[in-house]
Structure formats: structure tokens, C-alpha cells
Amino acid sequence: MPPLEIWTAELVHPGDRARPDYGLLTDGRSVLGWGPLEDLRRDHPSARLRRLGAYLGVPAVNAHVHLDLGTGPVFRGPFMDFVFEAVFPLSEARGLDLARKAGRAAAQPALGDIVAKDPRTLEWWLGEAPFAGVAYWEVLGIGDRAFEDRILAETRALVRRYRRYERPGGPRLGLSPHAPYSLTPRLMREVVALAREEGLPLQIHAAESPDEAAYFRDRSGAIAAFHRQKGVPDDLHPVGLSPIEYLAELGVLEARPVLVHGVQVDEADVRILAEHGVRVVSCPRSNVNLEAGLPPYALYRKHGVALALGTDSALSGGSLDVRDEVRFLLERGEPAALVFDAAVRHGRAVLGLRLEPIEAGAPLQQVEFW
Ligand SMILES: [Zn+2]
Incomplete structure (x- = not known):
């Protein structure tokens, strides 16, 4: 299994709202889950932490x-x-x-x-x-x-x-x-x-x-x-x-x-x-x-x-x-x-578009970070 990583940014928007101190768990290919950064780090102590910048989440339009x-x-x-x-x-x-x-x-x-x-x-x-x-x-x-x-x-x-x-x-x-x-x-x-x-x-x-x-x-x-x-x-x-x-x-x-x-x-x-x-x-x-x-x-x-x-x-x-x-x-x-x-x-x-949450299992490419 590829090593796990925890990705975070100053604001993280999994699809409901933008939050600080939040992150996503990934194996480098898929989104495995989202959660408070503290919980992710506690539950996955060997996962590498990547701090990505200002934003991580659903793409802007x-x-x-x-x-x-x-x-x-x-x-x-x-x-x-x-x-x-x-x-x-x-x-x-x-x-x-x-x-x-x-x-x-x-x-x-x-x-x-x-x-x-x-x-x-x-x-x-x-x-x-x-x-x-x-x-x-x-x-x-x-x-x-x-x-x-x-x-x-x-x-x-x-x-x-x-x-x-x-x-x-x-x-x-x-x-x-x-x-x-x-x-x-x-x-x-x-x-x-x-x-x-x-x-x-x-x-x-x-x-x-x-x-x-x-x-x-x-x-x-x-x-x-x-x-x-x-x-x-x-x-x-x-x-x-x-x-x-x-x-x-x-x-x-x-x-x-x-x-x-x-x-x-x-x-x-x-x-x-x-x-x-x-x-x-x-x-x-x-x-x-x-x-x-x-x-x-x-x-x-x-x-x-x-x-x-x-x-x-x-x-x-x-x-x-x-x-x-x-x-x-x-x-x-x-x-x-x-x-x-x-x-x-x-x-x-x-634009009449729905804000779809990025669910666990979604390909990592759906997540935008910058
Ligand atoms: Zn114009």
C-alpha cells in the first residue's frame, strides 16, 4: 500500500464550507477522508504532512x-x-x-x-x-x-x-x-x-x-x-x-x-x-x-x-x-x-451549479490546491 499523506492548507473546503485547521487523508491517488487536522494526525501518526498553501478543496469557479x-x-x-x-x-x-x-x-x-x-x-x-x-x-x-x-x-x-x-x-x-x-x-x-x-x-x-x-x-x-x-x-x-x-x-x-x-x-x-x-x-x-x-x-x-x-x-x-x-x-x-x-x-x-462535496473514494485530481 502506498504511504499515507495528510494534506492541509490555511483554508480547507471539502464541499460544505471553508475551515481552518482541517485536512484530507490520501494515499496519493484518492481522497480517503476529511477531518480536523488534529484528529487526522492522531489517527495516522505515520502519515506524512503536506502543507499546501492558501487553499485546498473544491475548485473555484x-x-x-x-x-x-x-x-x-x-x-x-x-x-x-x-x-x-x-x-x-x-x-x-x-x-x-x-x-x-x-x-x-x-x-x-x-x-x-x-x-x-x-x-x-x-x-x-x-x-x-x-x-x-x-x-x-x-x-x-x-x-x-x-x-x-x-x-x-x-x-x-x-x-x-x-x-x-x-x-x-x-x-x-x-x-x-x-x-x-x-x-x-x-x-x-x-x-x-x-x-x-x-x-x-x-x-x-x-x-x-x-x-x-x-x-x-x-x-x-x-x-x-x-x-x-x-x-x-x-x-x-x-x-x-x-x-x-x-x-x-x-x-x-x-x-x-x-x-x-x-x-x-x-x-x-x-x-x-x-x-x-x-x-x-x-x-x-x-x-x-x-x-x-x-x-x-x-x-x-x-x-x-x-x-x-x-x-x-x-x-x-x-x-x-x-x-x-x-x-x-x-x-x-x-x-x-x-x-x-x-x-x-x-x-x-x-451559475445554478450544485456544490458537490468531494467524498471519500474520489480521485485526488478533483481536489484543487494553491
Ligand atoms: Zn463584464
Whole structure:
């Protein structure tokens, strides 16, 4: 019989919660069991002890990413500069090839990926990509009623067509109405209604940049300027609200969408999210690179709003490895057990995945450590 080893790390997550002073017993091939470190050492005094680092347990998941923006160099600067200088130039190229390439750089086995422009990316994602999670089709646009009707009809047809590619137990199709300011109120409401009707998961970017907050507050900032330049009527969206209040007024939060970012929020906003049972995906490195600041994590904790973690695109986040978000938050003094729970437990909940405990007998490869 191969010699026994006891593996441990600062936090150990066998599948229920992250705990300190915990470990696993292994013969080098399989998980033989989990337990308090003290008990394992007492019961197996000849087993070699391996201290592995920050984490040992169920793998983390990346709850928000844009594979189809590729892996190109990280952008640092305000959000709308990022849109103009990094996202818009990729408009033509966004699609299956970039998504495949970025998919090879994605470090986690489960992703929440926003898919834009190229439906072939959905076919790949749902039919053959090696990920669990959700491929969210992105919908956005501002126009008249005929425009809204056309986008809705196209989205409906796309949902009908691509749901057929879902494999039993495999990744799911979702919808992502992009952001409060980038869809007309009616289009936002109707896309959310369609998702409810079809039972599709939803992700919406919300309260990300200071410019988004300024747009809804008093039509100031770079998003308001961009809308004016495009001829968007000044009264398209209400004014004097926060982005979260706007989504609540629109009835969108009743559908319990997952919101991404949630940086520009005050306590009243966080209370609204808590009341609606809305979960948030935080992408802290992207927020800092795009000069948005960091979400008020203590407020989210105070009101019991569940936070998951995502990298956002490699262009704003810097890598497609959610463990880099964990390290980033730990370096900033966020409580370790909660940060790991965000990456492991809430990430799965956001993507509709179950947190499966790693049982005795499971191959050791199922255990992640870093
Ligand atoms: Zn995003």
C-alpha cells in the first residue's frame, strides 16, 4: 500500500464550507477522508504532512467572463475609454475564434460567459466546450419601437434555436441584457420577461462605473455624453435615481437577475438588492483597472447579499483565473473564509451549479490546491 499523506492548507473546503485547521487523508491517488487536522494526525501518526498553501478543496469557479474579447493586453483607464479603445475595435473580431482561444486560457472548470454578436459561439459553448456553467447571450441597443420589436424577435428565435444545443447536465443558455443604460427600458423589461418565461438565467452589468451612476443621477459624465452624441433622447431613462433604483422601479429585480459589479451603490441600494434576494458577481481587478473603485464589501456582508467572483474579460481583469481575484482581495485584507466562499460556493449558486462535496473514494485530481 502506498504511504499515507495528510494534506492541509490555511483554508480547507471539502464541499460544505471553508475551515481552518482541517485536512484530507490520501494515499496519493484518492481522497480517503476529511477531518480536523488534529484528529487526522492522531489517527495516522505515520502519515506524512503536506502543507499546501492558501487553499485546498473544491475548485473555484469564474462567475463572470467575456471569452469573446480574447486575451489581449490589459487596459487601464476609465470605463468609457476602455469601451472606445479596447472593446469597439474588436467588434468585428468578437466571436468564436477569440472565444476558443480565450477558453484555452480560462483556468476554471465552470464559467459564466457573456457571448456577444456571434451565435456560433453559443453553438460551441453549449455543444462541445469543456466548461460547466452558463453562456449568456448579450442583448443591447437603443432605438424606436420597431427596433425593439426586431431585437426581441431575434432574441426569441435565437433562444429557440440554441436551447437545442444544451446537453443533459451540461452548460446552459442564459440571457444578458447588457446594462441599465444600454437598453431602452422596454427592451430591458421584455428581455427579462423572456428569460422568466423560458426559465433562463440572467446576468446584467449594473452600477459599474462612476459614469453610469452620473448618467442616472443627472445626465452628466461620459455615458451621458456618448448618448447625446448618438442622439439618444435625454428622457429615455429616468433621472435622479441610482442604477439599482432604476432596475427596481422597472420591475427587473423581481426576476432575481444576477448583477455584475455593484460598485456604485450606497446602503439603500444594497438594501434593495437584499430585499429582492439578488446576488452580485464582483470583478475587483477589472473595477480597479477601469478606475471604478471597489464595491463596498462590508455593506454587502452587513445586509447578507451573496457575492460571487469573476475575472471579467482578460482585457480589463488581466487574467482569466478567478484565483487571481481571490489573491487580490486577500492582499487587501478581506476576510479569507468569505472570499473563498465567494469563489467556491456563491460562484456555483450564481451559475445554478450544485456544490458537490468531494467524498471519500474520489480521485485526488478533483481536489484543487494553491
Ligand atoms: Zn463584464
